[in-house]
Amino acid sequence: MEMKNSEQRFLMQKKIISFGILLIIFFSSMGFVFWRLIKDNDDLARMIFVQIIALILFMFWVSRMKLRKTSLNQPILFYAGANLLALFVTSNIYESLAVLLRILIYLLIFLLVVNNLQEKDVRRAFVTVVIMGFIISAIGVLQYFGMDWFRFLYPAAPTSRVFSILGNPDFLGGYLALILPLALILLLNCGLREKAGIFGAISFFVIMLGLFLTGTRSALVAFGGSFIFLSVLILLQKGMKRFKRRWSYILIISLVIFFALGFSGRGRIKDFFFRFSTLLNPETLKADGSVQYRLSVWRTSIAMFKDHPVLGVGPGVFKLHYPIYQANLRTFSPGIPFFSSQESRVHNEYLQT
Known part of the structure; x- marks a missing residue:
């Protein structure tokens, strides 16, 4: 009897953890709506x-x-350990401890997932992530067609590009670039004969449409890289015959998206190709404020990395060192364009890490 009760408690524990992971997925994405209503520190x-x-x-x-x-396990523990060691070189222990706590929570969530979720729980979490991406993308698509029901959350947000409930087209683009390959995997693994595959196809269509409407070039490039990687992986695993059949779905969906945007009458296709073509034209890049701004931040970050190549400047204190290093670059490289003297992010995951 005691063994049976122990087993029941164990199963209940697994169910609670599985449900809790789904809550984390929900509130880390859709939670923006609720926390934005707090007005400050959402x-x-x-x-x-x-x-x-x-x-x-x-x-x-x-x-x-x-x-x-x-x-x-080892790479993640190494990353957490490196951030822990970086506390010894930080210039502001309070800022660094706050960031380190966040990293440790991410580590904890990883351990909870890999040690408690069964295969069916992982599939449920996988589908939940795609559902969240689908909902957020659908809000963005409706926003593009004038049904901007969440404008009151971000009254100062731009109107030329969609931002859904994230308040920034670049944030939305980066988020969708992460979710879109998951919808694609759902479609390719299940096909159109299963409900999960049909949902994957619909989600892929809506999320890709939302990604286009953000006009975020870096997110489109990121998805392009993952698209190529998945193509090679499926070609190696499934063979050319299944590769052609599965990717025909993607071609059809892409054509439908372009026709839908073309008939919307708002010049989105022309605008998309113009924005994307600037990445291939060096002269246009020189005049592109967004690109030049990021290059300015990267130059400053590289100078910072050269002085602190092992442990960096400490978790979360980049924004404290950035004005000093940019001032030095302004002095010794006056010909390089500079923008803001305040920045909290590198806009480059490798340099940020």
């Missing part, structure tokens, strides 16, 4: 909510903690 409130859920789930798991070995 991102902080969202992060605190996710951290609280993760800590509660950890309390359920800690009594039966068993670590499962995966290929990602």
Whole structure:
């Protein structure tokens, strides 16, 4: 009897953790709507909510903690350890501790997922992520056609590019570039004969449409890279015959998207090709304020990296060092264009890390 009760508690623990992971997925994406209503520190409130859920789930798991070995364990632990060591060189321990706490929460969520979720739970979480991407993209598409129901959340946001409920087209583009390959995998693995495959096709269509409407070139380039990677992977695993059949779905969906945008009468296709073509024209890039701004931030970040190549300047304190290094570059390289003297992000994951 005691063994049966113990097994029931174990199964209940697994269900609670699985449900908690779904809550984290929901509130880390759709939670923007609720936390924006707080008006101030909405991102902080969202992060605190996710951290609280993760800590509660950890309390359920800690009594039966068993670590499962995966290929990602060592790289993730190494990254967390490197950030921990960087506390010894930080110029502001309070800023760094806040960032380190966030990294440790991410590590905790990873351990909860790999050690507690069964295959069916992983599939459920996978589909939930795609559903969230579909909903957020659908809001953006409706926004493009004038049904901007969430404008009151971000009254100062741009009107020429969609931002859904994220408040910034670049944020939306980066988010959708991560979700779109997942919808594509759902479509390719299940095909159009299964409900999951049909949902994957619809989601892929809506998310890709939303990605185009953001006009975020870096996100489109990122998806292009993942698209090529998936193509090679499927070609190697499935062979040329299945490769052609599966990718015909993508071709049809892409054509439908372009025709839909063309008939919308708002010049989005022309605008998209113009924005994307600037990446291939060096002369246009020199006059592109967005590109030049990022290059300015990267130059400053590289100078910072040269002085601190091992542990960096410390977690979360890039914004404190940025004005100093940009001032030095302004002095010694007056011919290089500079923009803002305040920046909290590198806009480059490799340099940020």
